Amino acid sequence: MLPEVWAMGSAAERIANLLGRLLGEELPFRLRAWDGSETGPPGPGVLVVRNRDALRRMLFRPGELGLARAWVAGDLDAEGDLYELLHRLSGLLWEREAQPSKRAALQAVPGLLALAGPQLPPPPPPEEIRRRTGRRHTLRRDREAISHHYDVGNxxxxxxxxPSMVYSCAYWGGEARxxxxxxxxxxxxxxxxxxLREGQRLLDVGCGWGSMVLHAAxxxxxxxxxxxxxxxxxxxxRKRVAEAGLADxxxxxxxxxxRTSDGPFDAISSIGMAEHVGDDRYREYAARLLALLRPGGRLLNHQIARRxxxxxxxxxxxxxxxxxxxxxxxxxxVGRTVALLEQAGFEVRDLESLREHYALTLREWVRNLEENWPQAVSLTTEGRARVWRLYMAASAVAFERAQIGINQVLAVRATGDGGSGLPLRTRAWLQEAGPDPSE
Structure with missing residues (x-):
């Protein structure tokens, strides 16, 4: 039999009581349930449980996947300041020293079942990748994964x-406002x-919509x-290259x-691509790029890192x-990335963290999406647009809380006599950067 407090009150109060018992503390945010009831401390953001399907999805698929399905389907939503709500959720769910005990989780199940009702959850909402087969990071499976994410309409x-069509961390400060x-x-x-110098050959791995090669050329x-x-x-x-008159x-x-074998190149850029490579393939990735560089050539590897x-x-x-x-x-x-690059034969010469820069970039992307929401939905689906809003906002919070980072690693393929071709003052490129207004 349920403890009496779990079965009393409005839907919002019952959900909050169950979650509070499960997590061992009161919820630090406002919650609204499908019956209009609210509970929790006032704040700029409100978590909205729109219907019982949200609870059913979380019961039958506990953890992030159940939450994600509820969000994508619109069973779970947020009103007000999404970032503040995600900050509070992040501190509650992902930075707790003590995770919920199995006993607490089992005790919460009857109460959740009573609230959710006896029905099974509806099918997962569209846009979810399922039924993947074979090993990760084969040629076929990587091609399918990239198509899922990028082939949704330019x-x-x-x-x-x-207009820049650059899908990676921007570089703020100086004159960049x-x-x-x-x-x-x-x-x-x-x-x-x-x-880079005139006449050199550059390979851009994971070139996206061509912004890097266009700028460099x-x-x-x-x-x-x-x-x-x-x-x-x-x-x-290709269309952008032709319009710029740079097809030659x-x-x-x-x-x-x-499958790229027409080196040597003087330089290689890999910007936001290495996250797709996979740990088991990373040494192969590094060795392949090393082989494509001439002796003295440089690699700039721009990659998200976890703690x-x-x-x-x-x-x-x-x-x-x-x-x-x-x-x-x-x-x-990032330490493992550096180690694998060096194991492949690169000499790592510089590492720069751009963590705060990515948080600012993601907030701009979210703003663009929200300001163009009806058009974004019409170009794809509401489910995919909801995926993108949550993914980018949650990623911004993760960068702000230092749960993940982003680093540019500059590495060289040294010449036979150990030459690197780098100036004695390695960070000479900073001399061309404008002043930082924060200084």
């Missing part, structure tokens, strides 16, 4: 990313770190090859990095990200 991405300026500053920073006079696994990205990139200096290919697990537990894919956003995506601590 116009949708343009609404979110803005808008998203477009900050993305241009990031591309130029990478070009300076790679010390137009501003630095290089000959560039951009590779992607997305047919829609390649089509858009830029080639866009639909090609896996494991290392203090107990060295095996890495688990985030259920929401894996099912709805980046299938098979994997994050590694």
């Amino acid at each position: 116009r949708f991405y343009e609404l979110v990313l803005g 808008t998203l477009e300026q900050a993305q241009a500053a990031k591309l130029d920073l990478i070009c300076r770190k790679l010390d 137009r501003e630095y006079g290089v000959r560039a090859v951009g590779i992607t696994l997305s047919q829609e990205q390649a089509a858009c990139a 200096r830029i080639e866009i290919r639909v090609q896996d990095y494991r 290392p697990d203090p107990d060295d537990e095996p890495y688990e894919l985030n259920a929401f990200i894996d099912a709805y956003v980046f299938p098979d995506g994997e994050l590694a601590p």
Whole structure:
């Protein structure tokens, strides 16, 4: 029989009591249930449980996947300040030293069942990746994963990313005060770190919609090859290259990095691509890029990193990200990335963290999506638009709370006599950056 307090009160009070008992503390945010009842401390954000299906989804698929399905379907929503709500949820669910005990979880089940009712949950909402077969990070499976994320219509991405069509962390400060300026500053920073010169060959691995190769060819006079696994990205990139009059200096290919063999290149950029590689394949990735560089050539690897697990537990894919956003995506601590690059033969010469820059970038993307919400929904589906809003806002909070980071690693393929081609003052590229208004 349920303790009496669990069965009393409004739907919101009963949900809050159950969750409070499960988590061992009172909820630090406002909650509204399907009957209009509310409970919890006042705040700028409210978690809305729109119907009993939200509870059914969480009961039958506990953890992040059940929560994600409820959000994508619209059974679970947020009103007011989404970021503040996510900050409070993050501190409650992902930064607690003590996770709910099995006993507490089992005690909560009868109360949740009583609230949810006897029906089974509805089918998972669309856009979820299911029934994947075979090993992760094979050529076929990587191609399918990239297609799921990127082949959803270039116009949708343009609404979110803005005219720059750059899908990675921007570089704020100095004269960069808008998203477009900050993305241009990031591309130029990478070009300076790679010390690009006229006539050199650049390979951009995971070139997206072609922004990096366009900037490098137009501003630095290089000959560039951009590779992607997305047919829609390649089509858009080729169109942009032709419109810029740079088709004689830029080639866009639909090609896996494991199938690229026409080196040597003077420089390689990999911007937001290595998260798709996978831990088991990372040394192969690094070795392949090393082989494609001439001696003395440089690699700029721009990659999201997770914090290392203090107990060295095996890495688990985030259920929401894996099912709805980046299938098979994997994050590694930056120390492991550096170690694998060096094991492959690279000499790592510089590492720069841009964690706060990515939080600012994501907030701009969320703003773009929210300001163009009806059009975004019409270009894809409401479910996918909801996935993107939650994914980007939650990622911004994760960067702000230092749960994840983003790093640019500059590495070189040394010459036979150990030469690196780098100046004695390695960070010479910073001399060309404008003053930071925060200083």
